[in-house]
Amino acid sequence: MxxxxxxxxxxxxxxxxxxxxxxxxxxxxxxxxxxxxxxxxxxxxxxxxxxxxxxxxxxxxxxxxxxxxxxxxxxxxxxxxxxxxxxxxxxxxxxxxxxxxxxxxxxxxxxxxxxxxxxxxxxxxxxxxxxxxxxxxxxxxxxxxxxxxxxxxxxxxxxxxxxxxxxxxxxxxxxxxxxxxxxxxxxxxxxxGHKGKRTHNIVNSLLLKPEQLEQTVxxxxxxxxxxxxxEQLWEEYRMEDATLAVVAYGASARIAMNAIDAARESGLQVGLIRPISLWPFPEKAIEAAAGKVQGFLCVEMSMGQMIEDVRLVVSGRKPVAFYGRTGGIIPTPDEVLCEIKKLMGGER
Missing domain, CATH: 3.40.50.970 (Thiamin diphosphate (ThDP)-binding fold, Pyr/PP domains)
Structure with missing residues (x-):
């Protein structure tokens, strides 16, 4: 379908x-x-x-x-x-x-x-x-x-x-x-409808008393x-021995997987963290990877938005790079592979 x-x-x-x-x-x-x-x-x-x-x-x-x-x-x-x-x-x-x-x-x-x-x-x-x-x-x-x-x-x-x-x-x-x-x-x-069996339910977002609104928030x-x-959800792909973690979601993750497979054939130890929940963002996965990999690469079909959430978790401990296309252009696996090779110093 x-x-x-x-x-x-x-x-x-x-x-x-x-x-x-x-x-x-x-x-x-x-x-x-x-x-x-x-x-x-x-x-x-x-x-x-x-x-x-x-x-x-x-x-x-x-x-x-x-x-x-x-x-x-x-x-x-x-x-x-x-x-x-x-x-x-x-x-x-x-x-x-x-x-x-x-x-x-x-x-x-x-x-x-x-x-x-x-x-x-x-x-x-x-x-x-x-x-x-x-x-x-x-x-x-x-x-x-x-x-x-x-x-x-x-x-x-x-x-x-x-x-x-x-x-x-x-x-x-x-x-x-x-x-x-x-x-x-x-x-x-x-x-x-209460049918006379309970008190009225009221759905309302207007709370005029500041204390009441603050308490509700x-x-x-x-x-x-x-x-x-x-409720953090994510998938990991070939992360067992990865020294570079690619972070991508949705359609970009499909492209990244192909690039990672090609990189592995060249001897590059690359893996993927695919966020499935964007909120809550899978901080646990990024935190665990930050203790093992040498760096991260965010791949997005934008000018770089999810990368900010990755950087917040990494907190400067490891470099976080970005590759993206925007305006409706879809990045290719070859483009992502090229970026991986740049970050990892070429083929191994």
Whole structure:
């Protein structure tokens, strides 16, 4: 299946019955797929009049305790940022998909990873965080949907799946669970009607007393700290004896793996750390590697954004280099291999 369509089908099988979106390349197939499938499963598909409207519809559905979803690409995510801030302030779980394109501004429709800062730095105003996942294959896009919904419900935090035009448009074999896996997580906070059996639930982000707002932010921060300790996800590839660690996520990690295999054939001891969760960032993996390798190389389809998180963990103990392409240009394995050889002094 095409990545966008596989992700949409996975969301339906994970229990999503309420999708609100607006078309924008290169994620429009998600909305188109939902438009066809939702009526067949008794769900709601609504193409809103704007991205702003769509995200606020997600807020309303999430407040009622159902699994809701929206998707967009980079400029559309920018428009949704205020609504996402409200959703986070209301402690509501939902799924937001960003299939990145080149930017800033309208940019271009080719793949990019230049939204890293946007989604990992809170996406909107206020002291808050979002769960952010970065799959690197179409199958992992499918698997990540189930995990993203589960973690969003568990911690009452909006979850973002960060893909790009390359993953969204490519076709790969995928498998789905035999049965729908919509976990029945209790949501006693939901505004879904009290039927005279409980007090009213109120969803609100406006707290006019500074002390009350501060205390609420403190309590939310404690939950974020639990997430940071418990939910870091990453994959390591050929790191057992590596003296150089390449750090790359999503589509860039696929390219880096090919470059690493070629480097190994030349006798270069190179490995890969692939962050799967971008927030929480896998600090544990970088910290462990910093005690073993001689340096790091960050490969991104941007001017260098994730590299800042790597450097924060490394804290100057080892050099952290960067190689990236931007504007919708995808780096090649040969380009990454060339950079590896430069850092390691040529072929061994």
């Amino acid at each position: 095409k990545g966008n369509e596989a992700l949409a089908e996975a969301a339906i099988r994970a229990g999503c019955r309420h999708y609100f979106g607006y078309p924008i390349t290169p994620q429009t197939e998600i909305a188109a797929y939902m438009a066809k499938r939702m009526p067949k499963v008794g769900g709601t598909f609504l193409q809103a009049e704007s991205e702003v409207a769509a995200i606020n519809m997600v807020l309303g559905a999430a407040a009622a305790g159902v699994r809701a979803m929206t998707s967009s690409s980079s400029p559309g995510i920018s428009l949704k940022s205020e609504g996402i801030s409200y959703i986070a302030a209301c402690d509501l779980p939902c799924l937001i998909v960003d299939v990145m394109r080149g930017g800033p501004g309208l940019g271009g429709i080719q793949p990019s990873q230049a939204d890293y800062w946007q989604v990992t730095r809170g996406l909107g105003h206020g002291d808050k965080q979002l769960l952010v996942f970065a799959p690197s294959t179409v199958q992992e896009m499918v698997d990540t949907v189930f995990n993203a919904y589960h973690k969003a419900d568990t911690y009452r935090i909006p979850a973002v799946i960060l893909a790009d035009g390359m993953l969204g448009q490519m076709m790969e074999p995928v498998s789905f669970p035999d049965e729908d896996k919509a976990e029945a997580i209790e949501k006693p906070w939901a505004t879904n 403190f309590e939310r921060a404690k939950r974020y700290e639990q997430v940071k300790q418990n």
